[in-house]
Amino acid sequence: MSISRRGFLQAAAAGAVELSLPRSAAAASLSELVNTGRSARASHPLNILILGGTTFLGPHQIRYALERGHSISTFTRGRTAPTIHKDLFREVEQLTGDRAGDLSALQGRTWDAVIDNSGQRIEWTRDTAQLLKDSVDLYVYTSSTGVYYPYLGDDLTEDTAVLLEDLPNETLREQPSYGVMKANSEMEARRAFGDDRTSVVRPTYIIGPADSSNRFPYWPVRLQRGGEVLVPGKGHDRVQYIDVRDLTEFMIRLIENRTAGTFNVAGPASTQGMHAFVYGVHAALSSEVSWVMATDYEFLQEQRLRFATPWLMPQGDYYGSARINIERAKAAGLTYRPLARSTWDTLEWWWSDAVTDERRATAWLAGPRSFPMTLEREAEIIAAWKRR
């Protein structure tokens, strides 16, 4: 089935695409049930500075923190405009500068906590942490499970050793790799604030509305189209992801409880395989799908299909990428929305004005930030799988 934005909106208005997850009264009570007590106001309103705040994670943090009664300042270059929760930015103090050289807007100010979302260089985190260490109580660094690359273990806990330098190889890097940059940035935050005033959050793939990548959106959008759907990987290949709202609420909760430490943030709550994942996404939809489960790694390697996030072929350096231990975060209050909720909200956002027609169209073309495969490529791989 081919879907257009107009078609989606018309069907949604008529209730035709909401059969499996109604949004009106029933959905409201579902989300109340799932999020019981979360939107009550915090007992102590806090002043929170977000380094960043306008792309994906930031707008959700702002929405939830304001709902809890906190005050928010953001610090950006003023280049990226939020695409969701835009109206809420009227209530936000928006400071302008540049982490690469102009932190003057942060000087002489005090906050209860800072969330560092925009740390893309080790020296950026070093400079802001050093500048703010005597004027902010808690530094919350948004890191990544990328620090565990290469993902070699069966159970990657927060105590697993991480690389602080790239392994020597033939490729000369100008900048450290992502995981090494994040691991060193975590250290810079701790060096300035000390272990008891630093909170490091290591999310896996973040999913949900305003996703700046086309990784997770592929699955809801593809499954909504229906037809023969290629699913790479074995049924039990592990997958992990975290809804941006669950991550957000966890981070604000850490600040409210003034919890220091390092936390892996991944879901779902219990182990999930790739087949359970695609069935879970499809459970929010009513499209007619016929599954083509391509379970042979050798075949997938031949087809150069090693990633269709959240699935990564669990071999070599990626073996343990979805074997991230989440017990510490769960004990500290991490909770989970159902996958059907993440799926539905992602689709609603995907077909909204927050996403341009150009993005919706180019996602289907081959390119570095596109969906994991074009429809033509998917059909070719399915044909090759059937010929085996």
Ligand SMILES: NC(=O)c1ccc[n+]([C@@H]2O[C@H](COP(=O)([O-])OP(=O)(O)OC[C@H]3O[C@@H](n4cnc5c(N)ncnc54)[C@H](OP(=O)(O)O)[C@@H]3O)[C@@H](O)[C@H]2O)c1
């Ligand atoms: N997406 C995932 O699956 C995933 C997984 C694990 C971890 N993470 C981490 O999660 C974090 C969340 O990123 P996000 O984009 O969602 O955060 P965000 O806070 O919503 O947006 C990033 C912000 O950084 C600002 N920025 C960029 N360069 C800047 C500079 N030189 N000086 C000042 N501000 C600058 C941008 O605004 P301007 O452009 O206006 O400056 C933008 O507001 C990142 O640290 C990422 O590594 C993401």
